[in-house]
Amino acid sequence: MAENSSLVRSTPAAMAARLKRRYAAETRFRLAGITAIALALGFLATLIFTIFSNGLTAFVQTSVKVEVAFDPEVLGIGNDRSPDALAGANYGQVIKESLYKQFPTVEGRSERRELVGLVSSGADITLRKMLAANPALIGTTQSVWLIAGDDIDMAMKGHISRTPGADGNRLTDRQLGWIGDLERQGAIRKGFNTTLFTTGDSREPELAGLWGAVVGSFFSLSITLIVCFPLGVATAVYLEEFAPKNKWTDIIEVNINNLAAVPSVVFGLLGLAIFLNFFGMPRSAPLVGGLVLALISLPTIIIAGRAALKAVPPSIREAALGLGASKQQMVTDHVLPLAMPGILTGTILGMAHALGETAPLLMIGMVAFIVDIPASPMDPAAVLPVQVYLWADSPERAFVERTSAAIMVLLFFLGMMNLAAILLRKKFERRW
Amino acid sequence: MNKSLAVAAVALATVAFAGAAQARDQIRIVGSSTVYPFTTAVAEQFGKAGKFKTPVVESTGTGGGFKLFCAGVGPDHPDLTNASRAIKKSEFETCAKNGVADVVEMKVGYDGIVLAASKKAKHMDITRQQMFLALAKDVPQGGKLVPNPYTMWNQIDPKLPAAKIEVLGPPPTSGTRDAFVELVMEAAAETFPELKELKKSDEKAFKKAYSSVREDGGYVEAGENDNLIVQKLDANPNAFGIFGYSFLDQNSDKLQGSMVDGVAPTFDNIAASKYPVSRPLFVYAKKAHVGQIPGIKEYLAEYTSEKAWGKTGYLADKGLIPMPDSERKEWAAKINGLEALKM
Numbered sequence: 180m181a182e183n184s185s186l187v188r189s190t191p192a193a194m195a196a197r198l199k200r201r202y203a204a205e206t207r208f209r210l211a212g213i214t215a216i217a218l219a220l221g222f223l224a225t226l227i228f229t230i231f232s233n234g235l236t237a238f239v240q241t242s243v244k245v246e247v248a249f250d251p252e253v254l255g256i257g258n259d260r261s262p263d264a265l266a267g268a269n270y271g272q273v274i275k276e277s278l279y280k281q282f283p284t285v286e287g288r289s290e291r292r293e294l295v296g297l298v299s300s301g302a303d304i305t306l307r308k309m310l311a312a313n314p315a316l317i318g319t320t321q322s323v324w325l326i327a328g329d330d331i332d333m334a335m336k337g338h339i340s341r342t343p344g345a346d347g348n349r350l351t352d353r354q355l356g357w358i359g360d361l362e363r364q365g366a367i368r369k370g371f372n373t374t375l376f377t378t379g380d381s382r383e384p385e386l387a388g389l390w391g392a393v394v395g396s397f398f399s400l401s402i403t404l405i406v407c408f409p410l411g412v413a414t415a416v417y418l419e420e421f422a423p424k425n426k427w428t429d430i431i432e433v434n435i436n437n438l439a440a441v442p443s444v445v446f447g448l449l450g451l452a453i454f455l456n457f458f459g460m461p462r463s464a465p466l467v468g469g470l471v472l473a474l475i476s477l478p479t480i481i482i483a484g485r486a487a488l489k490a491v492p493p494s495i496r497e498a499a500l501g502l503g504a505s506k507q508q509m510v511t512d513h514v515l516p517l518a519m520p521g522i523l524t525g526t527i528l529g530m531a532h533a534l535g536e537t538a539p540l541l542m543i544g545m546v547a548f549i550v551d552i553p554a555s556p557m558d559p560a561a562v563l564p565v566q567v568y569l570w571a572d573s574p575e576r577a578f579v580e581r582t583s584a585a586i587m588v589l590l591f592f593l594g595m596m597n598l599a600a601i602l603l604r605k606k607f608e609r610r611w
Numbered sequence: 612m613n614k615s616l617a618v619a620a621v622a623l624a625t626v627a628f629a630g631a632a633q634a635r636d637q638i639r640i641v642g643s644s645t646v647y648p649f650t651t652a653v654a655e656q657f658g659k660a661g662k663f664k665t666p667v668v669e670s671t672g673t674g675g676g677f678k679l680f681c682a683g684v685g686p687d688h689p690d691l692t693n694a695s696r697a698i699k700k701s702e703f704e705t706c707a708k709n710g711v712a713d714v715v716e717m718k719v720g721y722d723g724i725v726l727a728a729s730k731k732a733k734h735m736d737i738t739r740q741q742m743f744l745a746l747a748k749d750v751p752q753g754g755k756l757v758p759n760p761y762t763m764w765n766q767i768d769p770k771l772p773a774a775k776i777e778v779l780g781p782p783p784t785s786g787t788r789d790a791f792v793e794l795v796m797e798a799a800a801e802t803f804p805e806l807k808e809l810k811k812s813d814e815k816a817f818k819k820a821y822s823s824v825r826e827d828g829g830y831v832e833a834g835e836n837d838n839l840i841v842q843k844l845d846a847n848p849n850a851f852g853i854f855g856y857s858f859l860d861q862n863s864d865k866l867q868g869s870m871v872d873g874v875a876p877t878f879d880n881i882a883a884s885k886y887p888v889s890r891p892l893f894v895y896a897k898k899a900h901v902g903q904i905p906g907i908k909e910y911l912a913e914y915t916s917e918k919a920w921g922k923t924g925y926l927a928d929k930g931l932i933p934m935p936d937s938e939r940k941e942w943a944a945k946i947n948g949l950e951a952l953k954m
Contacts, residue, residue, distance in 0.1 A: 266661065292923070300925070340864060347730070347863040382652045382929070459687060462639070463667055544641075548651040550658050550665040559637070559667045569670075572836055574648065574857045574930060579838065 234583025240372035241327040241335040247277045248320045265310050270303035299326040301386040329384045329577035379550045384577030391552045395560030402469025407477045415484030439478035446474045447539030462544035463559035471539050476529035483525020487518040520607035527600040537564045563589045635686040638666035642676025642693030646892050649931050657913045663906035673786045681706035690900045694893040695786035703954045713898035713951035721932040723856035723881040723889040725868040731848040733772045735869040743799035745776050748823035751805035759825045779833040779840045780853035790890045796821045857930025881932040915943040
């Protein structure tokens, strides 16, 4: 058999056939690789496409032009012009009266309720701000663009059918008629949705914003950075440059690698037990969130830091030591600066990972409805991925597009952080 | 570098301990995700009035909420908890053991659980008994329990549509699932003579029989996210979904609710207690915190005001089914008088 095959191998025809088979095998192998990449790209493209097609409309917001009469009687403030009186005035009633005047034919309780539904229940804030800035407006009539109600907004964006008579439509035929009227008068428009970027969470989709979550994420990540960067770098330097090679350092090394693979929710439980129950830190605070996220990104930073230190050639160390530098001088003056770009890249990637975490934050109470914008890391706050999670779970239809918009904002920040990592590497990387 | 490290560490430690000593000036609420949309809406209105900070509301689930709520008294523990069922005796005892002696119970209103499908599907009129036959793991047949043989709706009753049984619903961790099992599966199980017998002889086996949902693909656990179920129903007209009424209300242009025992899941039917699959929702408050944490009494007053939980209040817009007038009045008096719950 063996002899036979060696004979066969030697004929040119058999060699050509075998060569052909090997080429075919290689083509198949490459095709499999390309298919895998195409599949992955396909999934990514579908994901991005769905998010963008769902979420782009959330960046615009419908508003309605209303002739608002600032009647002191309706405001219920009489002759009082003090800031306190202005803050507590009945702006909702002003909007109602103005709408009744604009649509004089509308009568009856339920019809009027439908009419008031054109404008968001939070539109009174706009008026309160106007009067606070300029009390002289009292007694005058102004045309004001007020935020439209969420169902009106959905209809204007085409997420709700505008054909009258459709069964089960959330807007009545009368409301659809009014939208038509307003459109003809040019009194309804779509503009950039500034609310989305300036306010905190709300149960009314048209008033809900991401700013609270962005600030919360910023505080959390700052704490994470402050805690885990020095700790991570110190650990990496010690293990790589100073630690003796023995059983103990091996155990520590294995444990650090294992920590990187621990599910993040476990760190949440740890945070609950240590920071909340033992140290008595406040629930839902970015301080605790940042500490928990620091525990999660620490192993990543240590591993990246050690890899970066390892990449510095031994000749640098030997040269420094040879010129009489102490070991510490060698590390701080020569090795660490050269390894820094790699360490920073690892840190940024670790932080990007931390930015996307929700599971550990559930345990420490950061998955919560928080309206007020946090002013310090001690105030309750949500973070961006938590906001995505909460909005995705809300029944209101208008939260569907806002969820996608929140994902886009989160992706934007992640993209920026990754871009920073790439630029840092490109600019400072040294090759030997 | 060493210096800045030390500064950072000291700063951190100070912040941490300052935090521990700090008293709380903001109401904290935990508990059920079903009550969450209503409690948050009240919290937002309450915060908007400007006298107090907006309460922080966490969505932890009913059981998780009671665990946190009953852990003790003091600023480290939440003031209120949402519940999609009444407090259990065991939970009440845990509370008492940890010093949470006086608990004020607030019934908020009702929530309906609906079986809904896409508008493109044929309308279904189903009884709870038929739902049991479609969804239970084992069904009674010829005097004993056999593994569920039904794969098509019309095998159960020729009047039901000739479509594959495919129901998307919540997982066992969800309060909606608990309520569905209690209101549909348990209630239906008691109408079968075989299971009735079993209840008398072996209560545990009976409980297992009605709470076990089929695992052969007829019932799909779709996770806690009801919006996901809504999207799947829209894409697949043959599937049915089980979720809270507010999601049907918000998507009434895409979905239709099936009639259960001849009653359609509408606002009026649930409010009039005609629709059989509905449950009361609750919020529990810690009496010991009133006066310690600012605003609790005012928050309860806002919740029980007509403009919130009334027939045309903003909670009704969010999908809460209000209690009848007399019941609301009765509860409002009890709650605002901070009457403690007795068990």
